[in-house]
Amino acid sequence: MATKRSQPAARKPRADAQRNRERILEVAKAAFTEFGANASLDDIAKQADVGPGTLYRHFPTRDALLEAVYRTEVERLAAAERTFAETMPPVEALRAWMLLFVDYIATKKIIAAALNTVVGDPSKVFESCHAQIWEAIRSLVTRAIQSGDIREDLDPIDLLRALIGVANVSTSPDWQQSARRLVDILIAGSRPVK
Amino acid sequence: MATKRSQPAARKPRADAQRNRERILEVAKAAFTEFGANASLDDIAKQADVGPGTLYRHFPTRDALLEAVYRTEVERLAAAERTFAETMPPVEALRAWMLLFVDYIATKKIIAAALNTVVGDPSKVFESCHAQIWEAIRSLVTRAIQSGDIREDLDPIDLLRALIGVANVSTSPDWQQSARRLVDILIAGSRPVK
DNA sequence: CATATTAACGGAGACTGTCTCCGCTTGCAA
DNA sequence: TTGCAAGCGGAGACAGTCTCCGTTAATATG
Structure with missing residues (x-):
């Protein structure tokens, strides 16, 4: 036996x-x-x-290694979401997290590169990481919608996409400023139409 | 001699x-x-x-080839800017061009890939192409600012960055919708504070 | 502690893609 | 026609990826 x-x-x-x-x-x-x-x-x-x-x-594969490296960073982002959500009013938490996200990606180019790779071929790598990040921003947006500070039809993923863009083109010296401005534009555009 | x-x-x-x-x-x-x-x-x-x-x-180099391929597409975008500017009210022209831009990049992944490449290493390739695109959006934004439909402190490049983001993550089946929504958010967020 | 088991190691080498060098070919000008 | 440089193109050096398999040594067991 x-x-x-x-x-x-x-x-x-x-x-x-x-x-x-x-x-x-x-x-x-x-x-x-x-x-x-x-x-x-x-x-x-x-x-x-x-x-x-x-x-x-x-x-x-290279991607597997990339993902493993990438994972701890993602976990840190997810953790930050929880902290912000607990200690800040909804919109502020959202804004803060978005800024952190951009900062993270821009600093550690690894992640940006990883995200880019994903675009290229339709591999399933990073799927779990994506899930974590999606969950983070989804949760933030939901809370902001409930508090009435953000319009109801906002798709969190849309924001995420825009953020990746900012982070990608972070070669110019003033990208920090640029990121801040863009995040503000996004938030302004996400307020209820009233 | x-x-x-x-x-x-x-x-x-x-x-x-x-x-x-x-x-x-x-x-x-x-x-x-x-x-x-x-x-x-x-x-x-x-x-x-x-x-x-x-x-x-x-x-x-690979980039040189990529750029050459990329160039005709860019020229088409630049041309579209001129057409839109002549035939549409400022904000509409801006919106239309942004949508076209996203559409273009998402369809021809080449360009997205090219843009991504640029991020990786600080090579000077694509510089001229960038210039053309920058000029296009700069011109559109300027016109919209002058007509009072867009707030004065908007940096065109910020918009461009966001757009690249949308285009990058255009793997999901509904990216067309997503792009449209995001462009609207961007435009809404770019209106004067009043 | 001695030993058997087998997870894990690591490097030789096959393979694939990049890029260069240089002898040959051929379009063009006279 | 003919001379010749612009242009061609492929052999091959090189670099990176990835695998196979014989060897090493960490653990479990008595």
Whole structure:
């Protein structure tokens, strides 16, 4: 007879595997930040003191690695949403989060690059990350609609799309200002028609 | 003595060179549309019945080729601006052009990809194209400001950035609707505060 | 602690795409 | 016609991706 479970009662993962995984992530983050989303994967492996095989076993595709790096950032954004929602009036929370979002993406170009990649081919990567971000802005918008500060027919995703645009073209020196202005325009345009 | 000019009085370009150049462009356009901005250049060369050397002489970098393909589209957008400005009231012209812009970019993913590329590294490519587009929206916004329909402190570039965002995330089936809604939000948010 | 088991490692190398060099071809001017 | 430079194009060096598989060593077990 097999063991109690139909699944082979998976042994706990090896310690060195865990360590390697983390080192790879760390190095990858640095590399993507420095060289953009096209950084050489073999180089990353080398810097993390593992063979290419190891890297590819942990992260079968470039996108997988990208997503893993990307994930912690996304989690931070999601957390911020919760904080803002608790400590600020609806519209302010929305505005604050939008600004943070732009700031994040613009600073860590990785994410922008990742989002762009998604556009290119219809792969399913980043799906879970998208879900988290969508949920964040959806929640913020819903609250603002309920408080009557935002018009009812506003689709949160529309805002998100606009934000990605701002973040994308953040090469000019004054993008911080630009982002702030644009967020204000978006919010102004989202108020009830009255 | 040399010829009349200090410049060696450049001979007119060879006919076959011209033909090849055009065939490459044609094939490239198809390839970029089908496979995205990463289509294999050697493949493009092959399909255009030229050697890779020829392709690279005409277009030394991928970006150069991308830009060349991109250019005619941009010219069409610039032309549309002129038409709209002549035949529509200011705000309508602005809205119409914004919609066209989104439509264009979303359909021909090439351009979006190109714009994205620009984000990644601070190369100077597409500069002239950007200039043309900037000029178009600047002109539209200026006219709308003068007619008093749009608030004075609006920076045209901000709008452009938002538009690129919409276009980027145009994978969902209803992006047409989404784009329309977002353009309306942007315009609503751009009206004078009164 | 000794040992068996097997997860995990890592690097050689096949493969794919980029880009260059340079000998050959050919359109054009005289 | 003919000379010649503009233009061609492919062989091949190089760089990056990804896989296969023999080896290593972390864990479970007695």
